[in-house]
Amino acid sequence: MRVLHIVTGLASGGAERQLQLLLRHLPAHQHCEVVALTNPGTVAAALRAEGVTVHHLAMRGNRDVGALPRLVRLIRSGRYDLVHTHLYRAGLYGRLGARLAGVRAVVATEHSLHAGVIEGRPVTRGVKGLYLAAERLGTTTVAVSRQVAQTLHAWGVPPARVELIPNGIDTARYRRAAADRAVTRHRLRADLGLPQGSWVVGGVGRLVPGKRFHVLLEALAELDPAARLVLVGEGPERVALERRAAELGVRDRLVLTGERDDVPDLLAALDVLAAPSTEETFGLGVLEGLAAGLPVRHSACPALDELPPAAAPQARRIPSDAAAYTAALRELRLLDDHRTEPLPRPPAVGHYDIVRVAADLGALYDRLAPA
Known part of the structure; x- marks a missing residue:
């Protein structure tokens, strides 16, 4: 055929x-x-x-x-x-x-x-x-x-x-031995200019208004100075996001990677995945975060809405505003102090x-x- x-x-x-x-x-x-x-x-x-x-x-x-x-x-x-x-x-x-x-x-x-x-x-x-x-x-x-x-x-x-x-989701790309993951994490943090001991929030997706990445910038400004934000993707909102980061005084704590084809590796460098978009029709980035063993905070993920809560206990849905993300990320930071081991892979990942x-x-x- x-x-x-x-x-x-x-x-x-x-x-x-x-x-x-x-x-x-x-x-x-x-x-x-x-x-x-x-x-x-x-x-x-x-x-x-x-x-x-x-x-x-x-x-x-x-x-x-x-x-x-x-x-x-x-x-x-x-x-x-x-x-x-x-x-x-x-x-x-x-x-x-x-x-x-x-x-x-x-x-x-x-x-x-x-x-x-x-x-x-x-x-x-x-x-x-x-x-x-x-x-x-x-x-x-x-x-x-x-x-x-x-x-x-x-x-x-x-x-x-x-x-x-x-x-x-290509679940096989996210499976890696602990030693390999640790090496990848260290290498990519160095490549991205991230301090090895920093606590890193990540977002994945095109830099467009619907992804609402400005919410994460506003939350970053309220987190402790050791926190960093990595946005994986490219798009027309890049300049506006850089400008907003400068206004908030966090430009030096923001990393914009541009288009990348090594997302599974990049996720190993993160501590949490945040997805403030409210316009998702599936929520692929959320599933990628779960496959990488990250805790996830999101505002829309129809893929998870179709499954019971036990299918993804590491993911929590919160409102798409800076206050909600600031509170959720602070809570995770307290629970997750320098955790480097991935969380168990939830059933939702295998389902998709x-x-x-x-x-x-x-x-x-x-x-x-x-x-």
Whole structure:
């Protein structure tokens, strides 16, 4: 079976990293290629290094309709049995392009949809109308959480057209011997300029307003001077976060790593993961923190909301404001004085193992486009 994944871009965001993970674990008989409409960033380079063919459509913007004929030609020449789209723009152009190219099995994964927000942007009447028109061109829409599925149903997408397949986490990448973890922790703290004895709070995700990382800066200003904050990711809010840190007098205690592909290693350098976003449709960063053996404080994680509390006792949901995070982090600091050993891996991590998730997606492919 030949499968083409169409994605808006391949910078190091959650949906892009999720696609990379899936391609490593889908069944061997499903040969996958990828096309990025624009911005073939660090994930494109990583995919190519792993032997995946990555095409770049060089689309100039949302209204670059000239990209559609190029996409149709690429799909036809590749003789793909199934097309799978990821993210809003790719969903619009990809589903239409697949239909025009004669592909009958068309899947779209909805990674980031709330009642009034899609991929961090407000949903206007026009955006919603285009989304629903494109959805009807597909075969199945994959929702990464029940929250996303419920939003799709509320928008009028028939339940029979929605398949619930959550995001997954590569749990094997977070398993490491105690000695190896200690070496990694020491090395990365030195590389990042963190004092070895400092207490380090971390956040993972794109630097965009919806992640609300400014809340962590405000909490950092109230913590003792030995505390540090590491934000793993890149995005348009970088300058604003640096400015806010300077205003609060904590710029020298903030580390911005930029895009990184060694998140499991970076998490070993942290003492706690904090996730103040209120707009999550899954909460992948929270699960990564749990897989790394960290205590987690978060404000939204639909992936955990779907499981009993005992599935992740190290995680606690708190309001997304500076006072709540300051109190929670102070409490952890008192309980966690220079702890270097990871916490036990909770059941939630195994539940979302990428091996199981990829097998479910592969089975969906087989049902829609049998070999």
